[in-house]
Amino acid sequence: MSAVIEAKNITKIFGESPETAVRMLEQGSSKADVQAETGQVVGLNRVSIAVEPGEIFVVMGLSGSGKSTLIRHVNRLIEPTAGEMWVNGRNVLELNESDLRTFRRNELAMVFQNFGLLPHRSVIDNVAYGLEIRGAEKAERRKKAAHWIERVGLAGYEESQPHELSGGQQQRVGLARALAMDTDILLMDEAFSALDPLIRSGMQDELKTLQRELNKTILFISHDFDEAVKIGDRIAVLNDGAIVQCDKPENIILKPADDYVAEFVRDVNKARVIHVGSIMEKDIETPCDHNVVGAASCEDVLPLFAEHDWVGVTDEFGQRIGRITAKRVIAALARHAA
Numbered sequence: 001m002s003a004v005i006e007a008k009n010i011t012k013i014f015g016e017s018p019e020t021a022v023r024m025l026e027q028g029s030s031k032a033d034v035q036a037e038t039g040q041v042v043g044l045n046r047v048s049i050a051v052e053p054g055e056i057f058v059v060m061g062l063s064g065s066g067k068s069t070l071i072r073h074v075n076r077l078i079e080p081t082a083g084e085m086w087v088n089g090r091n092v093l094e095l096n097e098s099d100l101r102t103f104r105r106n107e108l109a110m111v112f113q114n115f116g117l118l119p120h121r122s123v124i125d126n127v128a129y130g131l132e133i134r135g136a137e138k139a140e141r142r143k144k145a146a147h148w149i150e151r152v153g154l155a156g157y158e159e160s161q162p163h164e165l166s167g168g169q170q171q172r173v174g175l176a177r178a179l180a181m182d183t184d185i186l187l188m189d190e191a192f193s194a195l196d197p198l199i200r201s202g203m204q205d206e207l208k209t210l211q212r213e214l215n216k217t218i219l220f221i222s223h224d225f226d227e228a229v230k231i232g233d234r235i236a237v238l239n240d241g242a243i244v245q246c247d248k249p250e251n252i253i254l255k256p257a258d259d260y261v262a263e264f265v266r267d268v269n270k271a272r273v274i275h276v277g278s279i280m281e282k283d284i285e286t287p288c289d290h291n292v293v294g295a296a297s298c299e300d301v302l303p304l305f306a307e308h309d310w311v312g313v314t315d316e317f318g319q320r321i322g323r324i325t326a327k328r329v330i331a332a333l334a335r336h337a338a
């Protein structure tokens, strides 16, 4: 499978003379060293990611770790100091001005943290805005906009003004506007970070539900590890502009690459994320009077241990692949509780 978005060894130095900074990074200097010695700011340090078709790929890290810098390379709002960005099989750094404009209009849609709505336009005109820029006829763009407004649960609000809506509703407008563009790629930079926790959690669920049907390639930026774990098929963790780990959420939780990642992992609800298939014994002989699938979470199987000393684990076709005991589950959770 070829990647939809591929960053190849991207370094971004903010400053007038980046050559020394690039050399220092190559020799292993840290972002702080580079800044102290050269006064240049390291935005990204040799970042490579490959986002596969149909996945939600989350880039996660503390504020200032380089998340926005990375996502802005995808549509070339930022040019790298070194490295390449490939999108849909094309090197975006080689696009001329007019191709770049077409590329931004037709191949990607973006959802922003602060909604980015036009304050004096109604909801429907906000959602239709991108289509208008693209030159779509009025009737067509209103029809599409109305469809997406309904899909994000805002039917009836078409003629409302943004200021009449709650934050969560405004972000639904932002999402509808991006979806109305009908692009395969969605870029979301901390799209839910400004929302209250409950609203935010609801939006995460909805994005997942929509995604099951739309199957877009989504690059999602977050500073919140719980959010990353909940919606990400894979997570890349950024620290000081460099990727320190990139893997499925469960693998990151089971094996954080360093203390920075471990700190994020500490407070996550592991019982919900760790699947029994990852921690089972590969025992397919011992008889079991109850079975679960390997994709079941520890949280799913815990209640079963009130009745059973162990349960069988099967694949999705019902074929036995192992066995899980209460002891194993507790050990896995305890190991990661420290």
Ligand SMILES: Nc1ncnc2c1ncn2[C@@H]1O[C@H](COP(=O)(O)OP(=O)(O)O)[C@@H](O)[C@H]1O
Binding pocket: 014, 041, 042, 043, 061, 062, 063, 064, 065, 066, 067, 068, 069, 070
């Ligand atoms: N235009 C800029 N000029 C100078 N430094 C910048 C610029 N944009 C970002 N930076 C620096 O690059 C680093 C990464 O920033 P950013 O990508 O915005 O982080 P995040 O989105 O993870 O909070 C930070 O140290 C930030 O100060």
Ligand SMILES: [Mg+2]
Binding pocket: 067, 068, 069, 190
């Ligand atoms: Mg940011």
